[in-house]
Amino acid sequence: MSTQKIEIDTVGKSYETGPRKKRKVVHALKDVSLTIAPGGFVSLLGPSGCGKTTLLKCIDGLIPITEGEIRVGGKAIADPGRDRAFVFQDFRLLPWRTVLGNVCFPLETTISSKAEREAIAKKYIDMVGLTAFERHHPHELSGGMQQRVGIARALAVDPDILLMDEPFGALDAQTRELMQVELLRIWELTGKTVVFVTHSVDEAIFLSQRIAVFSSRPGTISAEFDVPFAYPRTDLGIRRDPRFTDLRQEIWRLLKGDQNSFSD
Amino acid sequence: MTLAHGKTAAPTRLAALTGPGPVRDWTIRVAAFCALLLAWQLAAQNVSVAVLPTPRRVWEGMAGLLERGDLQLAWGQTAVQVAAGMLLSAVFGVVLGVLIGWFKPVDDAISPLLNAVFLMPRIALVPLIALWFGLQDTAKIALILSFSFFEIFFTVRNGVKTIENEFVEVAKAYCIPQWTVLRKVVLPAITPYVMTGLRLGLVYALVGVVLGGFFLESNGIGGLIYALGSDFRTAELIAALFTVMLVGLAVNLGLHRLENLLAPWKVTR
Numbered sequence: 001m002s003t004q005k006i007e008i009d010t011v012g013k014s015y016e017t018g019p020r021k022k023r024k025v026v027h028a029l030k031d032v033s034l035t036i037a038p039g040g041f042v043s044l045l046g047p048s049g050c051g052k053t054t055l056l057k058c059i060d061g062l063i064p065i066t067e068g069e070i071r072v073g074g075k076a077i078a079d080p081g082r083d084r085a086f087v088f089q090d091f092r093l094l095p096w097r098t099v100l101g102n103v104c105f106p107l108e109t110t111i112s113s114k115a116e117r118e119a120i121a122k123k124y125i126d127m128v129g130l131t132a133f134e135r136h137h138p139h140e141l142s143g144g145m146q147q148r149v150g151i152a153r154a155l156a157v158d159p160d161i162l163l164m165d166e167p168f169g170a171l172d173a174q175t176r177e178l179m180q181v182e183l184l185r186i187w188e189l190t191g192k193t194v195v196f197v198t199h200s201v202d203e204a205i206f207l208s209q210r211i212a213v214f215s216s217r218p219g220t221i222s223a224e225f226d227v228p229f230a231y232p233r234t235d236l237g238i239r240r241d242p243r244f245t246d247l248r249q250e251i252w253r254l255l256k257g258d259q260n261s262f263s264d
Numbered sequence: 265m266t267l268a269h270g271k272t273a274a275p276t277r278l279a280a281l282t283g284p285g286p287v288r289d290w291t292i293r294v295a296a297f298c299a300l301l302l303a304w305q306l307a308a309q310n311v312s313v314a315v316l317p318t319p320r321r322v323w324e325g326m327a328g329l330l331e332r333g334d335l336q337l338a339w340g341q342t343a344v345q346v347a348a349g350m351l352l353s354a355v356f357g358v359v360l361g362v363l364i365g366w367f368k369p370v371d372d373a374i375s376p377l378l379n380a381v382f383l384m385p386r387i388a389l390v391p392l393i394a395l396w397f398g399l400q401d402t403a404k405i406a407l408i409l410s411f412s413f414f415e416i417f418f419t420v421r422n423g424v425k426t427i428e429n430e431f432v433e434v435a436k437a438y439c440i441p442q443w444t445v446l447r448k449v450v451l452p453a454i455t456p457y458v459m460t461g462l463r464l465g466l467v468y469a470l471v472g473v474v475l476g477g478f479f480l481e482s483n484g485i486g487g488l489i490y491a492l493g494s495d496f497r498t499a500e501l502i503a504a505l506f507t508v509m510l511v512g513l514a515v516n517l518g519l520h521r522l523e524n525l526l527a528p529w530k531v532t533r
Contacts, residue, residue: 062437079439086437092430095529096452106438108448139529157438 002160002193004073004083006036006059012067013054027218028054029065034212034221038160041187041194043204043211047255051219052197056163059195060086072161082110085154089166091146093138093153099125100134103152110157124152127186144175151186161193168203177235180206188231201251206238213254223254317499325499326506334488335507342484345401345476346469349408353465357413358458361420365428366450371421382414386472390479404476404484411472412465419464423457424450456530459523466515470508 013029029051036042044052057063059070061080069076072083080086085106093102103121111117125134128148138146147167154162167183168176180203187194198204204211208227215222225247229238238244301319308318317325329335364371389410397403431453435445477486485508492501 060437062433080437082439086434088434092434094431094434094449094452096455096527105448106440109440109444137529153438 002038002191004160004193005038005071006034006161006193006195007071007074008032008034008036008055008059008068009071010068011055011058011065011070013051013058013063013065015066029058030218030220032068032220034224036193036195036210039191039193040210041196041208043196043198043208044214045198045201045204045211045251046214046219047199047216050214050216052214053165054219056086056165056195056197059161060084060163062086082157083159084161084163085157085159087147087150087154087162087164087167089169091138091143091150091170093146093149095138098135098137099130099141099149099152102138102149103156106153106157121152121156124155125149127155127189128152128182142175143171144179147171147179148182151183155186155190155192159192161195164194164196166197166199169198176203181235183207184231184233201248201255202239205244205247205251206233206235211251213251225251314496314498317502321499322502322506325497325501326503329500329503335504338483338485338488338504339507339511342473342477342486345404345484346408346466346473348401349405349472350412350462350466350469352405352409353412353416353469354462356409357416357461357465358420361417361461362424362446362450362454364417365421365424366446375421378414378417382418386410387475390475394480399481401481403480404473407476407480408469408472412469415464415468416458416461419457419461420454423454423461426457427453456523456527459519459526463516463519463523466519467512470512470515474508 011029011032012027014025014027016023017026018024032051032055034042044055046052054063058065059072059077061077061084064078071077072081094105097105100118100121103125104117107117107120111120122131122134125131128151130145130148130152133141133145138149141149147170150167151162168179171179183194184207194208196204196207205227211225211227212221213223213225214220227247228243229241304316304319308316313321326335364374386407390407393403393406393410397406427450431449432445435449440448473484474486474489477484477488478490481487482490485504489501489504489508492498492504
């Protein structure tokens, strides 16, 4: 069960780009503020290049911020920590390792007993439904299965917070819907805080309690929405609800007004 | 569709020959080989034997070279030189490739220099190599090193840089210490790049060793080719060239197989 609040406090991220004599400052993030309650499920929603992935990597500590502060459990973060785990859009499994070896990988620096590591890894491989595939290598698995491994690897370090960067973006539509249901099941089971980056309005509404909508150049949060549905959620039940359509339209209008390059 | 499938086996066999697949590929290859042989035969009948001997004479030349042991001797010498040169190239290439790819300040300091040497035609080094190392095996090994090192080094270095974005960020996100990353992530991840580098390096090592036989001490396959050419023994010369081609093919294929065995996740063609 997660106990740490995430506080994003007027965060900015800018970097210089271009040849030496014509340096330009690009503001990837500007004045971003957001508070995420412990155990919450929050989506960062917006078009490509709006800075939502950058913010997620800043929360993890993979990218340093240039203004403001990000606090997790009251402490300002600067580096990646074991209380946060990252799930990548392109899975990033180690191809020479089996499913078991991949899930064990982050545990190898903290737990010296191999048996203990494997016991933990197996627990989470079971949880994502890959028990029969422990000894398989990533290239023998489908995209959906590879991302299940990615999620198991993240859960194995027992973080408070799961940071998920468009984790189902590379999957086909059907697998994607299955994985959404699976993720909600795991979230309810483990009580982790989830910060979920997506550019799909439907996915954000179906999954999250709160949605932070991004606008781009400079990347900032333009609006926040509460999603009124209780958990456990079922796909059909929600999509037929008139509140779903209303919320969907409202967010759409906001995104369209922001810029025309957005499409889904 | 169903009608066509209901027919006899004859159209199926024809389909195997005309449709895509290994059968058609090999049919075309064998046909092309025969056509080439025939064209060679026809051309050879109309010119002097010193310019282009017939396929049959080349075959006899090959038999003669093998009978006298010329080919065996030459390839034996060449194999020792290439093995020594490749060993040095592999060690230097892989070690420097990993270090320079991994530590950016070292890359910034050394790579421009190595790039400059890489862009220079290495054959121009022959006189200097002769002055430094003489004309015998040491000099040839140095020449092979100058030819094959860069292929291995640049392939490995670029490999390390490529995997950095892919896997190193993962390790960083999971708080893995840098030396552990080097050992558990970088070294296994570069295996396919090392294998590709060795394959390219070996191709260039063959170039180097043949040139060494021309310009340095005349031995090995390079020396044999040079001697046969000087004596106008064209049939045997072409036979010797065929062995160079076959060795190149065999080595390339063997390393490909090894690569797919060691890094099955990254199958290259």
